[in-house]
Amino acid sequence: MPGKDLMHPCVDCKDAESLFTVRKRQLCRDCFIHFVGSKVNRHMSKYPRPQNLEDPCPQLLLPLSFGVSSSSLLRQLDADIQRQLNKPRPRKSYDLHILVVDPLSAAYDQSYEAVQKAFPMHTYSRVPFHSVFDYVPEMQDLMWEYAGPQFADDPSRPDQDRLAAFRAAITTATSQADVDSVLLTRLVVGFAQKAGCEAVLWGDSDSRLAAKTLAEVAKGRGAALTWRASDGMSPWGLRFEYPLRDWSKVELQQYKQACPELADIVVPDNPPSDNVLTKNLSIDELMMRYVLTQGEKYPGVMANVSRTANKLQASSSDDTPSCGLCGNIIGNVKGNSGLTASSQSGERQDTQFCYGCMRSRPDSIS
Amino acid sequence: MAPSTCFHCHQARAIIIRPKNRHKLCRACFLQIFEAEVHETITGARLFYPGERVAIGASGGKDSTVLAAVLKTLNERYNYGLDLCLLSIDEGIRGYRDDSLETVKRNAVQYDMPLEIVGYGELYGWTMDQVVEQIGKKGNCTYCGVFRRQALDRGAARLAIKHVVTGHNADDVAETVMMNMLRGDVPRLSRGTNIVTDSDASEIKRSKPLKYAYEKEIVLYAHHRQLDYFSTECIYSPEAFRGSARTLIKDLEKIRPSSILDIVKSGEDMAALVPQERSQGGKSRQAAAAAEDESAGGCGSQNGRSSGGEMAAMEKQLAANDAAESRETEIGHPTKSFRPTGKQVKVQTMGYCEKCGYISSNRICKACSLLEGLNRNRPKTAIEVSVGIEDEESSTTLRRQMERTHLTNS
Numbered sequence: 143m144p145g146k147d148l149m150h151p152c153v154d155c156k157d158a159e160s161l162f163t164v165r166k167r168q169l170c171r172d173c174f175i176h177f178v179g180s181k182v183n184r185h186m187s188k189y190p191r192p193q194n195l196e197d198p199c200p201q202l203l204l205p206l207s208f209g210v211s212s213s214s215l216l217r218q219l220d221a222d223i224q225r226q227l228n229k230p231r232p233r234k235s236y237d238l239h240i241l242v243v244d245p246l247s248a249a250y251d252q253s254y255e256a257v258q259k260a261f262p263m264h265t266y267s268r269v270p271f272h273s274v275f276d277y278v279p280e281m282q283d284l285m286w287e288y289a290g291p292q293f294a295d296d297p298s299r300p301d302q303d304r305l306a307a308f309r310a311a312i313t314t315a316t317s318q319a320d321v322d323s324v325l326l327t328r329l330v331v332g333f334a335q336k337a338g339c340e341a342v343l344w345g346d347s348d349s350r351l352a353a354k355t356l357a358e359v360a361k362g363r364g365a366a367l368t369w370r371a372s373d374g375m376s377p378w379g380l381r382f383e384y385p386l387r388d389w390s391k392v393e394l395q396q397y398k399q400a401c402p403e404l405a406d407i408v409v410p411d412n413p414p415s416d417n418v419l420t421k422n423l424s425i426d427e428l429m430m431r432y433v434l435t436q437g438e439k440y441p442g443v444m445a446n447v448s449r450t451a452n453k454l455q456a457s458s459s460d461d462t463p464s465c466g467l468c469g470n471i472i473g474n475v476k477g478n479s480g481l482t483a484s485s486q487s488g489e490r491q492d493t494q495f496c497y498g499c500m501r502s503r504p505d506s507i508s
Numbered sequence: 509m510a511p512s513t514c515f516h517c518h519q520a521r522a523i524i525i526r527p528k529n530r531h532k533l534c535r536a537c538f539l540q541i542f543e544a545e546v547h548e549t550i551t552g553a554r555l556f557y558p559g560e561r562v563a564i565g566a567s568g569g570k571d572s573t574v575l576a577a578v579l580k581t582l583n584e585r586y587n588y589g590l591d592l593c594l595l596s597i598d599e600g601i602r603g604y605r606d607d608s609l610e611t612v613k614r615n616a617v618q619y620d621m622p623l624e625i626v627g628y629g630e631l632y633g634w635t636m637d638q639v640v641e642q643i644g645k646k647g648n649c650t651y652c653g654v655f656r657r658q659a660l661d662r663g664a665a666r667l668a669i670k671h672v673v674t675g676h677n678a679d680d681v682a683e684t685v686m687m688n689m690l691r692g693d694v695p696r697l698s699r700g701t702n703i704v705t706d707s708d709a710s711e712i713k714r715s716k717p718l719k720y721a722y723e724k725e726i727v728l729y730a731h732h733r734q735l736d737y738f739s740t741e742c743i744y745s746p747e748a749f750r751g752s753a754r755t756l757i758k759d760l761e762k763i764r765p766s767s768i769l770d771i772v773k774s775g776e777d778m779a780a781l782v783p784q785e786r787s788q789g790g791k792s793r794q795a796a797a798a799a800e801d802e803s804a805g806g807c808g809s810q811n812g813r814s815s816g817g818e819m820a821a822m823e824k825q826l827a828a829n830d831a832a833e834s835r836e837t838e839i840g841h842p843t844k845s846f847r848p849t850g851k852q853v854k855v856q857t858m859g860y861c862e863k864c865g866y867i868s869s870n871r872i873c874k875a876c877s878l879l880e881g882l883n884r885n886r887p888k889t890a891i892e893v894s895v896g897i898e899d900e901e902s903s904t905t906l907r908r909q910m911e912r913t914h915l916t917n918s
Contacts, residue, residue, distance in 0.1 A: 165830055316764050359689060360760050360767045364774025368781060421762045428759055436752065440819050442826030446692035453694050454781040480701065480776030481552045481720065482769055497773055501766060 162396055171400050175221075178389060178397050182218045183225075185385040189235040191226065199234050203339040205241045205330050208253045208409040212345025214394045215386050216240065217401055219343070220261040238264040239337055243329060245271055256406040269333065272301040274325050277332030284466055288495065289504050315424035317502035320361060323426070324468040324499070331378045341381035346371075349391040349437055351384060351448035353429040360425050362482075363498035366470040368456040371448060375456060377469030387448055390441060391434065465496035472496050516541065524732070527724035527765055535732050542729050546578050546717055547586060553703045555715050556671070558589035563624070563669045565660055566594040566615065568608030571675030573615060573737035574726045575718055579673070580619050594619075595663045595672065597656055598627040600635020601743065608738040615736060626663035628655050632875070634882055642882060651882075654874045658866055664712045676716040679723040679757065682768045685775035686753040691822065698782035701775040722768060752819060 152160045152170035154177075160168035169177060192199055204219065206212045216238075223234050242254055258266050275281050285308050286295060293311045295304055312318045334342055346354065355371045358364060369376045376382045386394065398404045420428065437444040462471045472495070474480060482497075493500065512522045512532045520534035526541075533541065550556065564579065566572045576594065583590045596612045599605050609625065616623035629635045632655060640648050664672050681701055688697040699705070704715045718726065730737055760767040860866065861873030868874065 166827070314764070356686070356689065356756075359685065359774040359778070360771055361764075362766075362770030362773045365777035365781065367778065420759045423763060425760060425763055425767065428756075428763060432756060440823040442823045442830065443690060443819055446822075446826060447689055450689055450692040450694060450697070453783070454778060455783045457781060475777040475780040477780035478776045479553070480703075480773065481549060482773035482776060497770075501764070501770060 162400065164393060164396065174400055175397070178214075178393070179218050179221060181388040182215070182385045183222050185383070185387075186219070186222055186236070191235045192233055195233055197233075199236050200341070201237050201239055201337065201339045202341050202343050203239050203241055203330065203334040203337065204343045204345070205243065206257065207345070208242070208250050208257075208407060209345070209411065210394050210398050210404075210408055211347040211350065211386055211391065213257075213404050213408045214389075214397050214401070215343065215345040216257070216261060217397075217404055219385075220264070223263070238343075239334075239339055240264050240266045241330060241333055241337075242266070242268040243271055243326065244268065250409060253407050253409055260403045260407060267333070267337070269329070270302070271326070271329070272305040274305070274329040274332070275301045277336065278328045280466070281328070288467060288499070293504065311504045312502065313504065315422060315427070316361070317504075319424040319426045320498070320502040327468070331376065331380060334380055335378065339380065341383055342376075344382060344384050345386060346384050347386050347391045347394050348389055348445050348448055349433050350430070351387055351451070352437075352444045353426070353433040355447050355451040356432070357426045357429040358498075360429070361498050362501055363468075363470060363496075365457075365475045366468070366498070367451045368454050371451040372454055373452065377464050387452070388445075390437060390445065392437070392441075463494075465499055466494040467499050468496060470496040470498060524728060527722050527728070527761075528769065530765060539729065539732060542721070542725060543578055543581060543585075546721060547582050549703070549720055550582065550588075550717055553715075555673075555704065555717060556588055556590055559591070560589075560671060561591040561593070561667075561669045563593050563595040563664050563667060563672045564621075565672050565674040566596050566612045566623075567675070568596070568611035568615070568738040569675070570726055570730050570735075570737045570739065571677055571718060571723075573611070573675075573735050574721075574730050575673060575675045576615060576619055576621070577733060577735055578729075579717070580621070592619075592621050593667065593669070594621050594623040595660065595667065595669075596623065596625045597659045597663070598625050598629070599652055599656070600628050600637055602637055604740060604743045605636075607740070611736060611738040618736065624663055624667050626659045626666070628659065631655070631659055631662060632879055634879070639882065651878055654878055658864075658873075658875050661712050661866075670711055671713045671715070673715050673717055675718055677718045677721050677723050677726055678768050678772055681716070681719055681775065682757055682771035683753045685771050685778075686756060690753060690819075694782055697775070698779045701772060701779050720769065720772065 148159050150160045150168055152158050152173050153167050154169055154173040158170035158172070161171050162169050162174045164174055164177065189200060189202075204212070204216060206216060219238060223236075223238070226232065226234055240257070242250060244250060254266075254268060269277075278284075282295070282297070285304075286293070289295075289308060289311050293308070295307065297304070309318060309321070312321055330342060351371050355367060358367055358370055363370070368374045369382045371384070373383045373387075374381070389397070398408055423431070433444050433447075457471070457475050457477075462473065462476065464471055472493070495503070514520045514522045514534035514537050515531040516533055516537040520536065522532035522534055524533045524535065524538045525531070526533055526538065556562065562579075564572060564576050566576060576592075579590070579592055582588065583592060594612060594616050596609060598609060612623060612625075615621075627635070636648065636652055639651050643651070660672055664670070684700045685697070688694075688700055703717075703719050704713060729735075757768065757771070760771075764770075859868060859871075861868040861871075861876055863872055863876040866873045866875065870877075872880075
């Protein structure tokens with residue numbers, strides 16, 4: 143067969159120069175994007191294409207942080223929907239609603255404009271972090287209860303200040319990161335419920351999932367892995383899904399390079415904090431560092447961590463009380479007769495918060 | 509700054525900061541709280557019954573020495589009515605075990621407990637020194653771990669005792685949890701945190717009364733009670749065994765001291781979340797498998813560590829799996845071949861060793877197959893078996909490769 147004269151032909155199409163080496167395979171740009179896409183699409187194939195045009199398709203919420211991973215997920219799902227619409231009988235199997243949460247410190251104006259221009263067929267919303275008070279009505283009571291009597295909240299002040307004061311009451315880096323992630327989840331869930339979405343598609347890469355899995359375990363939140371790092375039903379009746387669970391952060395960075403339209407959208411990561419002392423890191427940060435450094439040498443082992451978490455099956459009993467703040471169960475999972483939760487963790491038992499949240503509480507010694 | 513007073517009694521001067529929660533305590537309160545917590549564990553998990561005869565697996569190291577001291581104290585204080593004795597294994601390691609056995613002998617006198625010593629030499633015809641001479645320093649911990657498990661059972665049987673307690677502490681358990689997460693070993697995850705492993709297959713029940721005790725607090729307890737223990741680590745364990753999980757846990761402890769206990773808590777919860785039908789059939793199977801797990805581990809402070817090349821070996825295998833999968837994609841049915849994402853976990857089946865009758869998931873138990881290799885004076889077996897143990901759930905490809913090695917050799 144007379145082929146093109148290629149130095150390093152792509153191993154898939156054999157018809158173009160390979161530009162990327164992915165999992166020891168040399169691929170051209172198109173085949174690489176297709177490779178990533180095939181695994182994501184496989185995940186999304188659980189949403190069947192509707193029989194009739196007028197059948198409603200499910201609304202799925204995609205929280206977008208403008209990081210490499212969630213931006214790549216949006217790019218890929220957009221392509222998936224385009225592909226469905228290009229078929230002879232064009233119909234979408236799902237609709238995307240993109241949610242951007244502006245953090246307290248920064249605003250993503252440019253990226254927000256760019257993303258709407260690049261992928262115009264979806265619904266976009268943007269809310270500030272402190273709107274958690276609006277989307278989670280019980281937030282104020284939860285905050286008071288959680289922070290304890292020594293925390294003085296002033297409801298007359300703007301929500302932004304109140305949230306900042308609450309976060310400042312939490313002293314350690316670990317607890318702050320932990321509570322932040324809980325609040326963000328609550329905000330996203332609250333928004334998704336109001337917007338009528340039936341699932342949240344998280345953009346976590348496999349590396350992020352591995353780090354999250356190890357961090358949740360280390361923070362006593364192992365029971366929550368069935369939805370915090372695993373595709374499953376969250377405590378709020380919305381499914382949580384992680385379609386990028388097959389791709390590592392490094393691979394998604396390559397994906398970003400392959401997709402020039404992402405260049406204006408992705409906000410570069412904050413440089414790693416110059417904390418040299420392990421002691422001052424948060425557990426989440428430590429685990430992310432661990433996964434990234436170990437992932438260089440043992441990418442497969444790290445990938446295995448999130449796969450392990452995905453094998454856990456949510457407890458079937460509905461009668462266990464769940465944490466008012468994070469939704470995790472209070473006490474032990476059914477069938478666990480361990481003593482850690484009851485006697486050994488000490489302090490207060492009459493609480494509406496779970497083991498993990500109690501550890502991050504402002505006045506707890508840790 | 510004025511010296512702080514004890515957080516507990518508010519009287520005496522605090523001289524200890526508890527590693528677990530940074531409470532400042534006086535010596536008396538620390539000892540009392542430590543003992544009270546072990547007592548809580550024992551009563552909470554109903555570990556013993558009155559009149560029970562219990563063997564303490566004693567290595568002479570800090571964990572088992574503290575275990576013996578605390579059990580003796582609690583037995584007297586709360587009238588458990590236990591008949592305690594010490595059971596030691598002599599692996600036959602000169603310069604390490606002979607010295608630590610001297611410690612155990614002194615402990616036997618100090619605590620007024622009978623002592624039984626079981627030697628690898630008499631049981632298997634091989635001391636660890638001889639094993640190392642044959643197979644080298646790498647991978648010998650596998651032999652030691654496998655042999656120890658059976659030796660403890662046989663020692664207990666010799667004493668007609670049905671319950672052996674071991675000095676595993678919270679750090680060990682946390683390490684095992686992290687290790688199993690890294691290895692993706694879901695069946696082990698479902699039982700690694702159990703405080704008791706007993707089974708119908710083995711007569712002997714094992715438990716870990718120090719499961720919730722921090723390693724650092726065990727050291728403090730030993731120090732403040734001036735216990736006589738042996739602190740040298742085994743001379744055959746210079747490699748970075750289990751290094752990854754261990755380093756991680758030490759770092760976590762620096763960030764948040766409670767995290768060791770938090771990992772144990774997560775491990776206990778996750779064990780209950782492992783899909784039931786897959787987490788082994790009945791109790792006997794589960795415990796039998798747990799018995800095998802421990803044997804795959806190493807000794808005292810090294811417990812459960814496996815050889816350093818494990819991560820690399822596993823990485824290789826996972827990469828191979830992945831490569832195979834991507835070749836599959838090449839054939840061109842990626843979208844249609846969607847498998848339902850059911851939660852699937854590999855099942856192990858338990859039986860008995862054809863040679864010695866010990867519980868085993870294979871036809872011949874690990875100890876017997878290791879011995880077979882040693883006796884045939886064929887070092888290659890070492891490679892075969894250590895891979896088998898580290899990657900019990902290894903792919904058939906790997907098995908086939910090993911079988912091929914086997915054939916070429918014989």
